[in-house]
Amino acid sequence: MNLLGIYSLTSxxxxxxxxxxNLISERxxxxxxxxxxxxxxxxxxxxxxxxxxxxxxxxxxxxxxxS
Numbered sequence: 001m002n003l004l005g006i007y008s009l010t011s012x013x014x015x016x017x018x019x020x021x022n023l024i025s026e027r028x029x030x031x032x033x034x035x036x037x038x039x040x041x042x043x044x045x046x047x048x049x050x051x052x053x054x055x056x057x058x059x060x061x062x063x064x065x066x067s
Contacts, residue, residue: 001026007042009049023053030056037061 003019010016023031031050035043050057 001028007046009046023050023055028055030058033057033059035059035061 001022003015003022006016006019008016009020009023033043033047033050035047047057047059
C-alpha cells in the first residue's frame with residue numbers, strides 16, 4: 001500500500017480519509033514513514049498518529065538540499 005502525500009489522519013481530504021481507512025482495515029505489519037526534514041513539525045504530527053495505531057513504524061528522513 002502506497003499512501004503518498006498525506007500529512008494527517010484527521011484531515012477531511014479524500015486522500016487522508018482513504019489512507020486512514022486503508023491503515024485501519026488492512027492492518028499492515030509495518031509502516032515506512034518517509035519524513036521531509038524541511039517541514040518536521042507537520043511530519044511528526046502524522047508520526048504520532050501512526051504510533052497510536054500500534055503498528056510497527058520504520059522512519060526515514062528525506063532531506064534534500066538544493067544548491
